[in-house]
Amino acid sequence: MNEQVKEKGVVVQDWVDQQQIIGHKSVGGFVTHCGWNSILEASSNGVPMLGWPQGGDQGIIGVAIAECGVGMLGGKWGWNGEFVVKGEEIGMRIREMMESQKLRSRAAEVMEDIDKAVARGGVCDRTLKQFINKFMS
Numbered sequence: 001m002n003e004q005v006k007e008k009g010v011v012v013q014d015w016v017d018q019q020q021i022i023g024h025k026s027v028g029g030f031v032t033h034c035g036w037n038s039i040l041e042a043s044s045n046g047v048p049m050l051g052w053p054q055g056g057d058q059g060i061i062g063v064a065i066a067e068c069g070v071g072m073l074g075g076k077w078g079w080n081g082e083f084v085v086k087g088e089e090i091g092m093r094i095r096e097m098m099e100s101q102k103l104r105s106r107a108a109e110v111m112e113d114i115d116k117a118v119a120r121g122g123v124c125d126r127t128l129k130q131f132i133n134k135f136m137s
Helices: 018-022 036-044 058-068 087-099 101-118 123-136
Strands: 030-032 049-051 071-073
Touching (some): 018 036
Parallel strands (some): 030 049
16 A cells, blocks of 8 residues: 555554644644544644544534534434445535635634633633642642
8 A cells, every 4th residue: 555655645554643633734624533532633723624423422523513613514424334425525525625714714713712711821721720729628
């Protein structure tokens, strides 16, 4: 496989830091199975998402990213491989995501909100301190 793709891309055969990859300036969108960690990583980097849930809680998380405006759901999807999505549809949906200024703007807004929340003095910082203080007193 490495020989087949060496002119077009990279095959990673080991663990990678997905947060670092998603946060790279060249990434304009993220196709995701809607796992919670992936959603947090994309959201904290302001990256629009195209969700294709596969099972478990991924369906409701996919609906949440669409309703929040940071992502969109792909077309028809099924659980545990019961439905195969054609390459043409995937390509069409990726194009739609990449061309959506509305998704891009909303993803940037959410990233700013996350940055404020996790910054020193932000709501996450304050809540964690309150939690710790509760057990220290």
